[in-house]
Amino acid sequence: MRGQPGAEAPLERVIAAMAAQQSHVGGRLHADLAEHMPSYRAIPRELLDQIWHRHFRRALTVLREGTVPAPEDFDEADVARDRAARGVPLSDGLRAFRRALSAIRDLFLAEASERGLDPGLVVDRTTCLWELADVASLQIAAVHRQAEVASALSDARRRADFLRGLLYGTLSAAEIHSGAALYGLDLSRPYRAITAVPDGDLGPERLERSLESPSRRNGRRALLTVLGEAVAGVVEAKPETGDLEVTAGLGPPTDLATAHRSFRAAGRLLDAARAYGLRGVYDLGDLSWRVAVVAEPELAELLLDRCLRPLEAEGEFGALVEESVRAYLEKGRHIREVARSAHVHVNTVRYRLRRFEELTGMSLDAADTVVELSWALAARELRTPPRGPAAPSP
Structure with a gap:
């Protein structure tokens, strides 16, 4: 036909x-x-x-x-x-x-x-x-x-380029304004930079989606991207991670023009959280001065030499002394609380504290001793971070 x-x-x-x-x-x-x-x-x-x-x-x-x-x-x-x-x-x-x-x-x-x-x-x-x-x-x-x-793919690249420039502080004011309009960021509201690395078998792409989704459900804007093997971006509020296997540092709130400062802080907080073997999202309020312990290894070594290593010559007794001074600081320097928690007599605790002073030449009544000893004990808690993706550095 x-x-x-x-x-x-x-x-x-x-x-x-x-x-x-x-x-x-x-x-x-x-x-x-x-x-x-x-x-x-x-x-x-x-x-x-x-x-x-x-x-x-x-x-x-x-x-x-x-x-x-x-x-x-x-x-x-x-x-x-x-x-x-x-x-x-x-x-x-x-x-x-x-x-x-x-x-x-x-x-x-x-x-x-x-x-x-x-x-x-x-x-x-x-x-x-x-x-x-x-x-x-x-x-x-x-x-x-x-x-x-x-x-x-093109949109993802553009978003990654915008976030990279925002977090590294290389964007002009006009570029920030246009990017904010494109990606739904409110220039009048503060944002917090976040840097996160996955733990276990969780990959960075899945981590990005997992961190963004709860924020969207709660009506809080989050703009994230994969940078290397880490995830970084800006969020309106601290993300809820639940059972998510992640370690993250969360910088302080700031306007978008200075998000790079918040990003630097987020990187330091992530390094500190990983050094202490922590999981979850941590800001400066969570880690406080312990961030400086990680950032100042030379000072940490000095204080370990001064406050704790003199106890090591005492063997097992030195370990008990260290345990008692740690509890002494944690219990607000209440000797009876230390004795009760350790199930020992009050005089036993007093003796151990006195031996600490004798071995180190430091006075537990001095404010400097409290600061230096707290720093040394925190440094003692540090462990070598596991092999894995490092935080993207500015």
Whole structure:
């Protein structure tokens, strides 16, 4: 049937009549799309006209030749990229294409009937139009998904570049303003920089999603990205981690223009939390002066030499002395509380504290001793951080 002799002249008259109505049918189609598909309202009319012309001419060629192009012959990449960039869902793109083909089919049937085209040829060419719709839809779906993936990767790169510049302090005021508008950050509100590393089998990509999702559910803005093997960004409030295997440092609240300062603090807090083997999200209020213990290893060594290493020569008794002075500080220097918790006599505690003073030459009544001993005990708690991703440094 597709090569039926003598059918060319009547078919050409039908095609010519259809071609004369291209603009009129296209206008009706545009109105229909605007009414029923809101995502298409933002697409310029001239662009829609170009795409309609392409679909219409291709359909006329199929009607004339009776053959459907192979999938690879459909060049829809430019359309798919444009629709993805404009946020048009794939489902809307396919619906719009189907509506266009349906309009062309209805026009063909009307003109074929009016001009008495052979019924067998009408059925054949109508079948060709449906085959065209199927083949083109598959190709449109494929290139649209490719365009969506490419667009998502491009968006992720732009977001990462914006956050990297924000956290490292390399953005201009104009760039901060435009980025904030693009990513929904409120310039009038304070944000806190966060740096997090996954523990266990949790990867950085999953960690990013896990930290962002609770914030969105709670209506708190969080903008994060993967930097190396860590996750970094800005949040409105301290994230809820629950059972999430993560260690994170949370910088102080600040405006976006000075987020890089909060980011530096977040990095120091993360280093401290990891050094103490902690899990969770920690800010300066959680770790306080212990951050400085990690940051000043030389001073920590000096105070260990002064406060605790003299006890080591006493063997097991020295360990008991250290345990007692630690409890003495933790219990607010109440000897009876120390004795009760250790299940020993008060005089035993007094003797151990006196031996500490004798061995170190320090007085537990002196304020400097309390500070230096607390520092040394905190340094004693430190352990070598496990191998894993390091915090991104400014």
